[in-house]
Amino acid sequence: MNYKEWVRGELEGLSRSVGFRYIPREELDNRLTRLRTAMEGKGIDAFLVVQKMDCYYLSGTTQDSMLYVSLDGKPLLMVRREVERARVESRLDDIVKIRSIRDLPSLIRDHSGMLPRNLGLELDVLPVRDYFKYQDLFKDATLIDASPIIRDIRKIKSPFEIDLIRVAGDIGRKAYEEGRKILKQGMTEIEFAGHMETAAKVFGHEGLIRVRSLNYEAYTWHVLSGYTGGIVSQSDSPMGGLGLSPAFPVGASLKVMKAHEPILVDFGTCYHGYLADETRMFSIGKMPAKFTDAYNACKEIHDTVLEETRPGADCEALFHMTLRLAKKLGYGDSYLGPPGLQTRFIGHGIGLELNEFPFLAQGQSYSLEEGMTFAVEPKIVFPGEGSAGIENTVVVTRDGCEILTLLEQEIFEV
Amino acid sequence: MNYKEWVRGELEGLSRSVGFRYIPREELDNRLTRLRTAMEGKGIDAFLVVQKMDCYYLSGTTQDSMLYVSLDGKPLLMVRREVERARVESRLDDIVKIRSIRDLPSLIRDHSGMLPRNLGLELDVLPVRDYFKYQDLFKDATLIDASPIIRDIRKIKSPFEIDLIRVAGDIGRKAYEEGRKILKQGMTEIEFAGHMETAAKVFGHEGLIRVRSLNYEAYTWHVLSGYTGGIVSQSDSPMGGLGLSPAFPVGASLKVMKAHEPILVDFGTCYHGYLADETRMFSIGKMPAKFTDAYNACKEIHDTVLEETRPGADCEALFHMTLRLAKKLGYGDSYLGPPGLQTRFIGHGIGLELNEFPFLAQGQSYSLEEGMTFAVEPKIVFPGEGSAGIENTVVVTRDGCEILTLLEQEIFEV
Numbered sequence: 001m002n003y004k005e006w007v008r009g010e011l012e013g014l015s016r017s018v019g020f021r022y023i024p025r026e027e028l029d030n031r032l033t034r035l036r037t038a039m040e041g042k043g044i045d046a047f048l049v050v051q052k053m054d055c056y057y058l059s060g061t062t063q064d065s066m067l068y069v070s071l072d073g074k075p076l077l078m079v080r081r082e083v084e085r086a087r088v089e090s091r092l093d094d095i096v097k098i099r100s101i102r103d104l105p106s107l108i109r110d111h112s113g114m115l116p117r118n119l120g121l122e123l124d125v126l127p128v129r130d131y132f133k134y135q136d137l138f139k140d141a142t143l144i145d146a147s148p149i150i151r152d153i154r155k156i157k158s159p160f161e162i163d164l165i166r167v168a169g170d171i172g173r174k175a176y177e178e179g180r181k182i183l184k185q186g187m188t189e190i191e192f193a194g195h196m197e198t199a200a201k202v203f204g205h206e207g208l209i210r211v212r213s214l215n216y217e218a219y220t221w222h223v224l225s226g227y228t229g230g231i232v233s234q235s236d237s238p239m240g241g242l243g244l245s246p247a248f249p250v251g252a253s254l255k256v257m258k259a260h261e262p263i264l265v266d267f268g269t270c271y272h273g274y275l276a277d278e279t280r281m282f283s284i285g286k287m288p289a290k291f292t293d294a295y296n297a298c299k300e301i302h303d304t305v306l307e308e309t310r311p312g313a314d315c316e317a318l319f320h321m322t323l324r325l326a327k328k329l330g331y332g333d334s335y336l337g338p339p340g341l342q343t344r345f346i347g348h349g350i351g352l353e354l355n356e357f358p359f360l361a362q363g364q365s366y367s368l369e370e371g372m373t374f375a376v377e378p379k380i381v382f383p384g385e386g387s388a389g390i391e392n393t394v395v396v397t398r399d400g401c402e403i404l405t406l407l408e409q410e411i412f413e414v
Numbered sequence: 415m416n417y418k419e420w421v422r423g424e425l426e427g428l429s430r431s432v433g434f435r436y437i438p439r440e441e442l443d444n445r446l447t448r449l450r451t452a453m454e455g456k457g458i459d460a461f462l463v464v465q466k467m468d469c470y471y472l473s474g475t476t477q478d479s480m481l482y483v484s485l486d487g488k489p490l491l492m493v494r495r496e497v498e499r500a501r502v503e504s505r506l507d508d509i510v511k512i513r514s515i516r517d518l519p520s521l522i523r524d525h526s527g528m529l530p531r532n533l534g535l536e537l538d539v540l541p542v543r544d545y546f547k548y549q550d551l552f553k554d555a556t557l558i559d560a561s562p563i564i565r566d567i568r569k570i571k572s573p574f575e576i577d578l579i580r581v582a583g584d585i586g587r588k589a590y591e592e593g594r595k596i597l598k599q600g601m602t603e604i605e606f607a608g609h610m611e612t613a614a615k616v617f618g619h620e621g622l623i624r625v626r627s628l629n630y631e632a633y634t635w636h637v638l639s640g641y642t643g644g645i646v647s648q649s650d651s652p653m654g655g656l657g658l659s660p661a662f663p664v665g666a667s668l669k670v671m672k673a674h675e676p677i678l679v680d681f682g683t684c685y686h687g688y689l690a691d692e693t694r695m696f697s698i699g700k701m702p703a704k705f706t707d708a709y710n711a712c713k714e715i716h717d718t719v720l721e722e723t724r725p726g727a728d729c730e731a732l733f734h735m736t737l738r739l740a741k742k743l744g745y746g747d748s749y750l751g752p753p754g755l756q757t758r759f760i761g762h763g764i765g766l767e768l769n770e771f772p773f774l775a776q777g778q779s780y781s782l783e784e785g786m787t788f789a790v791e792p793k794i795v796f797p798g799e800g801s802a803g804i805e806n807t808v809v810v811t812r813d814g815c816e817i818l819t820l821l822e823q824e825i826f827e828v
Contacts, residue, residue: 123542214540
């Protein structure tokens with residue numbers, strides 16, 4: 001069978017039959033319009049988008065591609081490998097094959113009639129070696145960091161995006177319900193996490209939790225029981241867990257879970273690229289009072305943040321409010337980590353990546369806006385003993401917020 | 415409880431009790447000696463290692479760190495977050511906390527008595543924005559791309575490393591055996607993949623398959639059945655599969671697996687950071703003759719590559735030999751992908767990352783050396799119908815090679 005003809009004739013129908021949702025043209029047009037307005041404001045003539053999630057956001061495909069967006073004219077999607085599939089997945093008009101990066105200038109000239117005088121690039125993630133290549137290929141252009149612009153555009157979610165996060169949250173809810181059924185004494189953390197993750201995947205969880213960073217790796221299987229909940233690690237998180245080896249010293253480990261231990265489950269899920277993040281406490285039998293008390297304090301902090309979440313609320317002020325409240329509740333030394341290792345955020349923006357704007361954090365003084373989505377995660381850590389916490393993903397609405405991770409807010413004792 | 419004291423007193427014992435193996439000092443010393451010889455050869459005075467796997471390779475920890483290696487003097491590990499844990503994990507002597515990247519020059523001056531005249535950096539992955547910061551901090555130094563050096567050092571594996579890959583391969587073997595037990599008609603690809611992955615995790619599989627790249631994401635759950643095995647995607651692989659959405663259009667999908675379909679399972683595993691990669695065919699009931707024939711051709715190509723694998727064999731020549739053999743066997747148009755989309759490699763080096771040297775590929779004319787590890791993966795693709803293939807991970811020995819993924823080389827019909 002001819003491959004191209006098969007893809008053109010069959011792929012869309014077959015993929016939709018197993019749940020694929022493609023980003024509508026109108027959605028892409030809105031995003032591109034907002035991007036161009038921001039580019040104009042910063043004096044950027046053209047933007048060569050190369051990072052996978054930025055490219056997906058603006059084109060609808062994650063095939064190996066680069067997207068050229070100029071102030072006027074249609075965007076040009078250049079695909080390295082599978083251009084026929086990109087044409088099925090993306091609702092953009094101009095999709096061409098690129099065989100070598102050396103062909104970039106000629107493809108752009110053919111498309112736009114000219115080369116840009118300046119060119120935006122995602123300098124927060126673009127490797128230096130690639131940057132040197134672009135300098136060579138666009139000798140007469142000034143290269144500019146356009147990553148602040150695309151990150152700024154992406155921080156406000158459309159109803160289409162919010163719906164995908166809601167589905168991701170619902171997948172998480174089902175996984176936690178499954179967790180409640182399968183948790184048993186004698187299971188290792190990673191076995192429990194694995195079964196929960198498989199349950200999530202059956203409902204469409206994509207397995208990857210993407211982060212915009214060279215070295216920071218996120219993952220779904222963050223199950224910490226007893227003392228592993230009191231261990232800090234590489235990530236900027238109140239507790240990292242023991243993990244499986246020095247090569248991956250975070251998340252679930254081969255430690256066996258016992259009765260009456262606090263079991264913290266921070267379980268991110270991904271649907272059509274969109275992430276939801278949530279944390280709940282489990283225990284086998286009754287959880288010790290020290291940890292139910294700590295959980296209740298986290299719940300109070302969580303609820304207070306959500307009460308104060310609305311357009312105009314200041315992100316840094318929300319963070320500092322939680323510090324004061326944690327201290328008042330008697331957890332000044334254990335809130336957000338052990339002394340000296342306490343993190344300086346209570347919430348992080350979430351969407352296609354886990355570290356989007358806004359950050360409810362120290363030094364992040366700006367206002368919440370309608371359509372922002374973030375995870376709020378107060379946590380309390382006792383070294384050598386364990387941790388407690390709660391987390392939900394919310395969207396800022398016109399006059400408050402809505403929780404997108406609708407699982408029960410209680411301790412899951414089994 | 416005091417966190418620092420707890421980590422110092424308890425962490426090593428507890429982590430060893432659940433299987434942690436720390437990289438021995440002697441191993442680190444050997445690696446650092448080889449690195450320094452290569453640096454000297456290239457005229458590099460000092461190397462600031464920031465990429466996580468390079469840092470792990472040379473220090474033994476993946477805590478959020480930077481490692482400074484000069485030609486003489488001890489290496490200096492600077493840890494951003496959890497320095498106590500890094501001190502447990504790393505056998506290096508000089509491990510300090512770094513609060514801000516601005517402190518780099520003073521920490522280096524305190525340690526070595528001077529700043530370097532030139533400084534190696536991993537420019538193949540380092541983001542441009544970070545590069546500008548280093549330019550600012552080391553105004554008098556020339557910044558040099560040291561990534562070819564570290565990649566070159568890492569391509570030869572020590573017995574310690576080979577043993578970890580062997581364990582990863584054995585975890586894979588157990589997962590395939592579990593797969594044989596659980597595969598059932600009516601399961602979706604992702605459900606089957608999820609169960610196999612949980613089985614692997616119980617034996618220590620770490621869940622991440624690392625790749626040295628901005629955009630290329632690898633994963634374990636590559637289960638393709640029937641038509642999904644004939645779909646190409648973003649990755650430079652003969653077949654990508656359907657995946658779960660346009661945001662992750664590779665690997666297992668929500669397609670239900672049927673009887674008499676070829677089911678290709680390419681299932682990478684990770685143990686202590688080290689990867690093993692293997693592919694086997696499954697089928698529910700008898701597999702159609704077209705695919706058993708294609709499998710047998712792949713097996714013949716695989717066996718021929720392994721027969722010719724020894725120190726001194728040329729990587730590109732091995733690749734071209736397989737093209738000739740595939741053509742002779744009647745698979746010229748379907749070998750390594752559909753016409754026009756055929757990949758140009760038959761093997762890839764494997765270790766801490768999936769894309770290490772050597773590459774048995776077009777344009778990669780250099781000799782195999784003892785201690786190199788690579789995966790060899792002949793595959794045949796029929797668009798609209800499915801694919802067949804086999805893959806094993808091997809190490810080059812003094813006079814041949816040894817397979818590190820010791821599962822049965824047969825079609826798993828259930």
